[in-house]
Amino acid sequence: MNVNEALTILKKAGYKYTDKRAIILEFFAKEDRYRTAKDLLTYMEPHFEGISFDTIYRNLHLFDQLGILESTDLNGEKHYQITCANHHHHHFICKTCGTTKEIHACPMDNLSSELDQFIVDDHKFEIYGLCPACQ
Structure with a gap:
């Protein structure tokens, strides 16, 4: 999935496009591997001073629910990656x-x-x- 596809899913579900959401999606599209909420917070802090874990977790949860992100538990911590394909694997x-x-x-x-x-x-x-x- 690319950023534009993810934003389309977000808009169709009735959610607003925001700069924060776009940067979150760009982060996961660029990383193309599982990353943590802490990794994302570290990446976003220079762009959004004072961004909170609540904002990060709320958006990660939303993107996971909408199928934009996939999640897994590694070493007792939730990790996310952008949904990678439309075929079964x-x-x-x-x-x-x-x-x-x-x-x-x-x-x-x-x-x-x-x-x-x-x-x-x-x-x-x-x-x-x-x-x-x-x-």
Whole structure:
């Protein structure tokens, strides 16, 4: 997803375009990996003196709810990245730097017979470890 697509989703949902929201989206589009609220706050402080964690968390939560950002828990802390694709896939996530690698194999393909009487609405599969650069 790019910044313009994300802003379109935001506007269609009835939310205002603001400079803060645009910079948040630019940050995640540029980073292209999982980052924390603290990372975002550090990035935004030079642009918006006195910006609060409340503002950061409120926007991260909104973007996550709207599907603009994806979230995961790493080391007990929530991390976010811009939604990366419109096709089904999963991720390997580096626990040190947040780099992701798409995984196209899906474990649900092997579980369908075990869940034949159930309706699965959604699922999430993530593998955690260290990328080559962090090993």
